Amino acid sequence: MDEFNFINILLTPLTRQHPETFALTDDAARLPPCPKGQEWLIASDTLIAGVHCFPDDAPQHIAAKLLAINLSDMAAMGATPHSYQLCLTLPRNVTAAWLEAFANGLGDTQLRYNIYLSGGDTTAHDGTLVASITMLGQCEKGACLQRSGAQPGDVIYVSGTLGDAALGLMLRKGQLPDLPETDRDYLLHRYLLPEPRIALGQQLRGIATSAMDISDGLLADLQHLCHASGVGADVQYNALPRSAAAHALETRYPEIWPKIWQQVFSAGDDYELLFTAPEDKLAEIKNFSQTLALPITRIGIATKSKHAPRLLDVSGSSISITKQGFMHL
Amino acid sequence: MDEFNFINILLTPLTRQHPETFALTDDAARLPPCPKGQEWLIASDTLIAGVHCFPDDAPQHIAAKLLAINLSDMAAMGATPHSYQLCLTLPRNVTAAWLEAFANGLGDTQLRYNIYLSGGDTTAHDGTLVASITMLGQCEKGACLQRSGAQPGDVIYVSGTLGDAALGLMLRKGQLPDLPETDRDYLLHRYLLPEPRIALGQQLRGIATSAMDISDGLLADLQHLCHASGVGADVQYNALPRSAAAHALETRYPEIWPKIWQQVFSAGDDYELLFTAPEDKLAEIKNFSQTLALPITRIGIATKSKHAPRLLDVSGSSISITKQGFMHL
Numbered sequence: 001m002d003e004f005n006f007i008n009i010l011l012t013p014l015t016r017q018h019p020e021t022f023a024l025t026d027d028a029a030r031l032p033p034c035p036k037g038q039e040w041l042i043a044s045d046t047l048i049a050g051v052h053c054f055p056d057d058a059p060q061h062i063a064a065k066l067l068a069i070n071l072s073d074m075a076a077m078g079a080t081p082h083s084y085q086l087c088l089t090l091p092r093n094v095t096a097a098w099l100e101a102f103a104n105g106l107g108d109t110q111l112r113y114n115i116y117l118s119g120g121d122t123t124a125h126d127g128t129l130v131a132s133i134t135m136l137g138q139c140e141k142g143a144c145l146q147r148s149g150a151q152p153g154d155v156i157y158v159s160g161t162l163g164d165a166a167l168g169l170m171l172r173k174g175q176l177p178d179l180p181e182t183d184r185d186y187l188l189h190r191y192l193l194p195e196p197r198i199a200l201g202q203q204l205r206g207i208a209t210s211a212m213d214i215s216d217g218l219l220a221d222l223q224h225l226c227h228a229s230g231v232g233a234d235v236q237y238n239a240l241p242r243s244a245a246a247h248a249l250e251t252r253y254p255e256i257w258p259k260i261w262q263q264v265f266s267a268g269d270d271y272e273l274l275f276t277a278p279e280d281k282l283a284e285i286k287n288f289s290q291t292l293a294l295p296i297t298r299i300g301i302a303t304k305s306k307h308a309p310r311l312l313d314v315s316g317s318s319i320s321i322t323k324q325g326f327m328h329l
Numbered sequence: 330m331d332e333f334n335f336i337n338i339l340l341t342p343l344t345r346q347h348p349e350t351f352a353l354t355d356d357a358a359r360l361p362p363c364p365k366g367q368e369w370l371i372a373s374d375t376l377i378a379g380v381h382c383f384p385d386d387a388p389q390h391i392a393a394k395l396l397a398i399n400l401s402d403m404a405a406m407g408a409t410p411h412s413y414q415l416c417l418t419l420p421r422n423v424t425a426a427w428l429e430a431f432a433n434g435l436g437d438t439q440l441r442y443n444i445y446l447s448g449g450d451t452t453a454h455d456g457t458l459v460a461s462i463t464m465l466g467q468c469e470k471g472a473c474l475q476r477s478g479a480q481p482g483d484v485i486y487v488s489g490t491l492g493d494a495a496l497g498l499m500l501r502k503g504q505l506p507d508l509p510e511t512d513r514d515y516l517l518h519r520y521l522l523p524e525p526r527i528a529l530g531q532q533l534r535g536i537a538t539s540a541m542d543i544s545d546g547l548l549a550d551l552q553h554l555c556h557a558s559g560v561g562a563d564v565q566y567n568a569l570p571r572s573a574a575a576h577a578l579e580t581r582y583p584e585i586w587p588k589i590w591q592q593v594f595s596a597g598d599d600y601e602l603l604f605t606a607p608e609d610k611l612a613e614i615k616n617f618s619q620t621l622a623l624p625i626t627r628i629g630i631a632t633k634s635k636h637a638p639r640l641l642d643v644s645g646s647s648i649s650i651t652k653q654g655f656m657h658l
Contacts, residue, residue, distance in 0.1 A: 025557050026476050027405035027541055028372035028466070034362075040369075043357035044414040044463065046450045076356035085373040087416065087461035121375045127456030132416035134373065134463035137357070147355050212356055228354050 001096040003122055010103035011086075014110060014117035018083070021118045029118040031083075034138060040082075041137045041144060043073035049129040052269075053192070054172065055091075059098045061192050062129070063105025069215065070135040071113055071196035072271040076213040078145040078205040079137030081113050081198065086120035089130040113198065145204060145211035145275070150229035152304035154209050154276035157285065159197050159296050161243040162218055164190035166267030170260070177253055183245035190243075194271035200296075203288045204275055211275035217266040219321060221274055222309040226302070229276075233309040235300035237319055240265060262321060276302055330425040332451055339432035340415075343439060343446035347412070350447045358447040360412075363467060369411075370466045370473060372402035378458040381598075382521070383501065384420075388427045390521050391458070392434025398544065399464040400442055400525035401600040405542040407474040407534040408466030410442050410527065415449035418459040442527065474533060474540035474604070479558035481633035483538050483605035486614065488526050488625050490572040491547055493519035495596030499589070506582055512574035519572075523600035529625075532617045533604055540604035546595040548650060550603055551638040555631070558605075562638040564629035566648055569594060591650055605631055 001009075007024055015021035020030040034040055047066045049055040057065075067084070074081045086106075090099075110116060115135075150156075168191025170176045171184060179187070197213070204211055210229050214221045218240070226233050242250075246264070250257045277285060289296040300309075311319045330338075336353055344350040349359040363369055376395045378384040386394075396413070403410045415435075419428075439445060444464075479485075497520025499505045500513060508516070526542070533540055539558050543550045547569070555562050571579070575593070579586040606614060618625040629641075640648045 022475065022477070025553070027402040028370040028408065028464075028473070030473065031369035031371055033368065039362065040360035041357040042360055042414060042447060042463075042465075044416050044449045046416045046418055046452045046461075048418060048452055048454050051452065051454060073356040079357065085371060085463045087373050087375045087463075089375055089377060089459050089461075118371060120373045121461065123375045123377055123380065125377050125380060125456065125459065127454065127459075130418050130454065130456075130459045132375075132418075132450065132461045134371075134414045134416075135357075136371075144357070144359065146351065148351075224354070 001099055006099055006122060010099055011117060014103065014106055016116040018116050018118070021116070024119060031136070037141055038138045039141045041074065041077050041079045041139055042134060043070065044132060044134040045069045045073060046130065046132040055128050057192060059101035060105030060108065063102045064109045064193055066131050066133060067106060067109040068194045068196050069271060070133040071198060072194065072213040072215070074135055074137040075197045075201035076145065076211055076273060077137065077139060078143065078201040078211070079139040080202065081115045082136045082138055083116050083118045084136065085118055085134040087132040088120065089123045089125050091128055092124045092126060140205065143205045145201065145208055147210050147212050147225045147228035150210040150225060150231050150276040150302045152231055152302055154278055154302040155298050156233060156235065156274070156276050156300040156302060157296050158214070158241065158272050158274050158299055159200055159294055160270070160272040161241045161246065161295065162270055162272065163246055163264035164243050165194065165269035166264045167246060167249065168192065169267065169269070176249070177256070179245070179249060183248045186243065186245045191269060194269065196271060197273045197294070199292055200273055200288060200294060207281050207284055208275040208277050211273055214268070214270045214272050214274050216268045218274070219266055219309050219311065225274060226306070226309060229302070230306065232303040232305045232307040233300055234303055235309055235311050237311050237313055239297060239299045241295055241297040266321065330428055335428055335451060339428055340446060343432065343435055345445040347445050347447070350445070353448060360465070366470055367467045368470045370403065370406050370408045370468055371463060372399065373461060373463040374398045374402060375459065375461040384457050386521060388430035389434030389437070392431045393438045393522055395460050395462060396435060396438040397523045397525050398600060399462040400527060401523065401542040401544070403464055403466040404526045404530035404602060405474065405540055406466065406468060407472065407530040407540070408468040409531065410444045410464060410466045412445050412447045412465050414447055414463040416461040417449065418452045418454050420457055421453045421455060469534065472534045474530065474537055476539050476541050476554045476557035479539040479554060479560050479605040479631045481560055481631055483607055483631040484627050485562060485564065485605050485629040485631060486625050487543070487570060487601050487603050487628055488529055488623055489599070489601040490570045490575065490624065491599055491601065492575055492593035493572050494523065494598035495593045496575060496578065497521065498596065498598070505578070506585070508574070508578060512577050515572065515574045520598060523598065525600060526602045526623070528621055529602055529617060529623060536610050536613055537604040537606050540602055543597070543599045543601050543603050545597045547603070548595055548638050548640065554603060555635070555638060558631070559635065561632040561634045561636040562629055563632055564638055564640050566640050566642055568626060568628045570624055570626040595650065
């Protein structure tokens with residue numbers, strides 16, 4: 001399958017006949033007017049096979065993860081995703097079957113989030129897949145969530161459970177002992193197919209004082225949020241929400257957990273939302289948690305003292321952390 | 330230099346303090362409102378070291394080319410470039426000096442075109458540089474140039490001269506004999522630093538019936554334009570505009586030209602504008618050419634018969650072409 005057939009046969013249907021895309025036959029696409037009272041948000045994320053996924057992952061899963069990590073940026077801003085540009089650099093030996101499955105993965109995820117492909121570029125090189133998406137979203141003017149609004153005394157929350165993606169990755173690498181199939185599948189799935197928290201992000205507008213998604217690891221990302229807000233943070237280790245599968249691992253292999261927990265909580269790829277809100281918003285946040293059937297956990301507090309985020313044990317002592325997050329260079 | 334220092338020290342200044350970018354500290358950027366009567370255009374292009382440039386090209390030149398090929402898409406639409414997202418996948422062994430020179434190249438080109446960086450992603454892998462830009466531009470509502478409006482009888486024009494980039498690439502690869510330094514430098518420069526025809530694109534709104542930039546080679550790109558417009562095309566070989574340097578090569582080495590001209594005119598990377606206009610727009614187009622000090626050459630005519638673009642010799646016979654353009658897969 002050559003470049004132009006790939007575009008015409010597999011990518012053009014992903015424009016979902018939006019006339020502004022010119023069916024991918026022109027040099028650019030138009031953006032439709034932003035609805036009154038709304039504004040555009042724009043963000044980009046790259047996925048590399050061998051770094052963010054395995055080259056032999058199912059192509060439809062790679063496509064879904066690529067969209068998910070970009071949708072997660074929109075979730076972090078409280079925006080509604082709209083459309084995207086796709087820059088695909090493919091390995092030269094890519095097969096037609098791979099391309100078809102990849103396009104199917106994009107199509108399935110698009111439908112779930114009501115977005116469409118507006119354009120991009122397709123190239124090939126001697127390496128593994130490098131795929132970048134630029135995602136556009138819309139948000140009520142001036143109402144998007146930012147990292148910079150946390151106030152001392154605000155409560156720090158996270159959605160979902162933390163560390164599952166790290167455990168999923170360790171399982172893939174054969175770094176963990178055997179687990180019951182359900183737990184194993186759950187953790188692998190959490191690594192491969194993160195769930196962008198779009199609905200939560202939208203509900204947090206006007207409630208959260210700051211927000212971001214956790215892509216580089218809890219403490220590293222919290223440090224970015226604290227830096228942007230000019231606050232410090234104290235986080236309770238015992239409060240960090242873990243999935244049943246993570247608990248099962250800890251219980252089954254008590255000798256392993258002490259060796260890996262730092263890596264588990266400081267690895268990235270969770271794509272949960274990290275946010276702050278004043279103490280008096282607790283009832284509303286509990287309500288969101290119930291409505292969305294998504295755990296939201298209070299993990300700590302923003303402090304006036306601008307120290308780097310501290311992880312505290314039950315006695316209130318700071319736990320020393322050796323690795324704070326994933327870094328690309 | 331680590332990822333966060335690269336962003337903070339070298340990339341953040343490229344936002345030119347536009348508040349909508351949040352100084353690259355957030356999960357997304359806002360787009361400012363589009364001026365009344367205007368609309369947004371969006372396009373993406375990827376540059377790969379080893380495919381679109383040489384890995385050892387000066388980093389500031391690679392940066393300039395990366396922006397230029399994206400600006401060229403805006404030129405092709407008649408749009409005014411506005412801002413861009415940058416997805417950089419760097420070789421793991423990249424040096425601080427390389428990053429600094431690359432950022433300087435972006436900065437210099439930004440200033441020339443009055444654009445700014447609004448966000449993106451920085452990653453690293455085991456391969457060569459893969460850099461994607463998504464460019465946003467603005468254009469009078471509904472007035473952007475498209476590929477689809479050419480009518481039978483319209484004149485086909487190109488800006489600048491054709492084939493220089495192909496010759497520059499052949500020189501780089503040592504595939505051509507020696508040339509006087511001026512000619513050599515000119516051709517190398519045309520390969521390395523294409524000139525997006527922004528001002529011409531803007532002036533062609535309301536004049537050209539179709540337009541695109543030549544990135545994959547004249548005949549391949551003309552075929553796309555013809556397909557989108559539902560016309561055929563006859564192009565006069567003798568009319569194809571060549572630079573003084575290309576002429577010098579042809580004169581100096583008459584035995585070489587017959588062997589390479591097909592490759593010269595069917596290779597990509599010229600980034601000149603290819604457009605059609607009715608016969609009666611000639612005076613206006615001549616005027617643009619003078620004002621912009623940019624040759625604009627009539628190379629052929631759009632035909633009612635929807636045949637693939639034909640290259641005709643002086644006798645009107647079709648010249649057989651074996652290679653029509655650059656393809657990525």
